[in-house]
Amino acid sequence: MxxxxxxxxxxxxxxxxxxxxxxxxxxxxxxxxxxxxxxxxxxxxxxxxxxxxxxxxxxxxxxxxxxxxxxxxxxxxxxxxxxxxxxxxxxxxxxxxxxxxxxxxxxxxxxFPEAETGERVAHLIVSKMLDFIEFGDDFAIAKVRVPDTLVGRPLRELAPADRYGVMVVGAKLPGERFRYADPATVLTAGSVLVVEGSIAQVQRFASLT
The missing domain is CATH 3.40.50.720 (NAD(P)-binding Rossmann-like Domain)
Incomplete structure (x- = not known):
């Protein structure tokens, strides 16, 4: 309508x-x-x-x-x-x-489409996130570039949940489609990650790039 x-x-x-x-x-x-x-x-x-x-x-x-x-x-x-x-x-x-x-x-x-879009774009402008969805209660899912310091190492060794407070849900390696991440996933240069956590934690993780 x-x-x-x-x-x-x-x-x-x-x-x-x-x-x-x-x-x-x-x-x-x-x-x-x-x-x-x-x-x-x-x-x-x-x-x-x-x-x-x-x-x-x-x-x-x-x-x-x-x-x-x-x-x-x-x-x-x-x-x-x-x-x-x-x-x-x-x-x-x-x-x-x-x-x-x-x-x-x-x-x-x-x-509230205008308000929701404005809030989302504001987060993207002031951070290094590629995309961002907030679900309320200070929880968000974001798409970020893999930080250079994490390249070449498996998630099992990196322990992003312990070190950065975020869970890596998926990874898109160069030339491949998005796939679920597991402890054996090795992050390569140019990869894009889907991570979840609090808004502040996700923003800090994105700033590592």
């Missing part, structure tokens, strides 16, 4: 993952623009319960309300979906107050 910057990228990504996607937007321009990229794009008012019922929305297990420009339209759409009994309603929020209202009218999952 809503083909703004977030909604259109989400819809195309789901389509590329081979999922059946119905996209709805009240703007004719957006519908015309994205009809060439998505199989099912409909111009309709998502706040109208009857319109959603006619479009077969009740046949979908998950619905994402990606409307961000209008808090009122966002809330009314979630309310309509709740009345229709949609099993999972994901809704985009633009503020804490907006999030509380969405949850109170029936949203099962409330997301």
């Amino acid at each position: 809503g083909l703004g910057r977030f909604g259109c990228h989400l819809a195309t990504s789901l389509t590329q993952l081979d999922h059946d996607v119905l996209a709805i937007d009240r703007g004719a321009g957006q519908v015309q623009r994205w009809s060439q990229y998505l199989d099912r794009v409909v111009q309709a008012d998502a706040t109208e319960e009857g319109a959603l019922r006619q479009l077969g929305v009740t046949g979908f297990r998950r619905v994402v309300v990606a409307i961000g420009a209008s808090v009122e339209a966002s809330v009314l759409t979630v309310l309509a979906l709740t009345e229709l009994g949609v099993p999972q309603i994901w809704a985009r929020a633009t503020s804490d107050k907006h999030a509380k209202i969405l949850a109170s009218v029936g949203a099962h999952h409330v997301i």
